[in-house]
Amino acid sequence: MNILRRRGWELPERLVTPEHVFLNRRAFLAAGTGIAALAVAGRARAETDPSASLYPASVNPAFKDAGRDVTPFEINSTYNNYYEFNTSKRIYEQAEALPIRPWSVVIDGEVEKPVTIAIDDLLKRMTLEERVYRHRCVEAWSMVVPWTGFALSEFVSLAKPLASAKFVRFETFNLPDVAAGQKPGLFSSMPWPYVEGVTIAEAGNELPFMVTGAYGKPLPKSMGAPLRLHLPWKYGFKSIKGIVRVSFTSERPIGFWEQLQASEYGFWANVNPEVAHPRWSQASERVLGTDEQIPTQLFNGYGEYVAALYAGMEKEPLYM
């Protein structure tokens, strides 16, 4: 059976020009034009980030091309959902307040030995590579991002989960002193910290990517520095940012959005154009940085990698 043979998004070569976007961006930063705040943030990052020398990493040939133009860095780093800072899309200034060194990640739960590992030690132990992924937000817009990071499966091997581990649960920082959205007020009553999760089978797939950089540099804070997840076949809210804890659990974790709005945001959240969000259609998506509105693909076009994960699970609400 090979119904998903077509590589959904590996479209004609004419669409693929990530390098020129890189060059443009470098020219943009070097010339010091454009959004001043961004240029400043970019420079500060390059100077102070102890991992700067690790970038750019070599490109994984299987994911060197996402079938669409890479979204310009200026858009990607300034148009973000990150409710820890505020509920608008413009969080990049406020996100700069987040201290990302020292930063460590706790690995616990159903593992041979719980550990806490500093981010720079973790980076040394993982194999960094670059992958260009399509990102589909549940709000029906999308972009293409050249991430740098390591496979989640490699991280799972490092963590050595026990056989009792059935799920991987990720947790974000909870820092009311720096993150405006976590300050006392209505939003302090939200279920912080942000939590997301995948099954152990999903975590073993080759797609899930632990991201530490983008566009050949350390990750900007607005995009989830110093460590975030990206699950390209799921709606964006699953791709948790600012990870401080990874727990292996026997019970299914309940995500932040699932706690807030279970009728709209579920555990699986696999992209499917035929299953509408209760308040809007998911049939198509607006591509950031273009005027295009294009049809959305099942599993965001990554079905050949992940469809098998869900064989026989038709009873589950796989698409919300």
Added chain:
Amino acid sequence: MYPWTDRSGRFSALKSAVFAGLFLPLLWLIWRWRTGDLGPLPIDEATLESGRWTVRMIVITLAITPLQRIFGWGRLALVRRQVGLAAMGYALLHLSLYVADQKFDLGRVASEIALRLYLTIGFAAVFGLVVLGVTSTNAAVRYLGRWWKPLHRVAYAIAGLGILHFFMQSKIDATQAALMMGFFILVMLYRVPNAARLRSVWTLAGIAIMAAFLTAGLEATWYGAATGIKPLAVLQANLLFPGVIRPAWVVLGTGLAVALLWFGQRTWAAQKRQLQAAA
């Protein structure tokens, strides 16, 4: 009667200034669009912005009569129609932007309006605004006679529908919707007592407090009914200091400011009368 003249055809500075002011949000929106400040999905952002201005214009329209009654500012009557028409204008802009965002696929627009309850509600509100708009000409007012007033009470329902649409489209954060709801409650409560009763510090302060409690209560009810946030936590958030200023407090502050202003106006008028009597 032009947008800048009063009923007798004379130039009115108040009316002209308000008329010009009604275009400022539009100009600001165009400026943001031209400078790229609307972000990578400009139509989407403009849709949100025009929707917010529609609700604000409706609430301002409904505030005019109470302000007139409280402060005796009779001349405000001159601007009520144009603010109401601006609400209709921003609503039509909002709808047009939505249509543009759907790439002018009218079939899809119609099916989305039919399928998504919050859009159906928004559509009903736009429809109502247009009906009120076309029946607001002098000729229509004369023609409708005593039916005009009951018909235009529909404005209250339109405001309610618009605010409900505002709540329903929000992705968890309904703070702005709750604030607009609070102002709406305030201006509706001012309509309950007769003019003599209304013009007292105690009535005005009482209304402010009542509006604040209703705002807090209904806001918590919304989160409880529509989200996984615990209503009690929402109520408690009103008492977290220092924190973000919550809608109920803004409504209370506004209502108390009205009460104080009225008190000031009355005291000042009384002193002026005394001085005049003494002279």
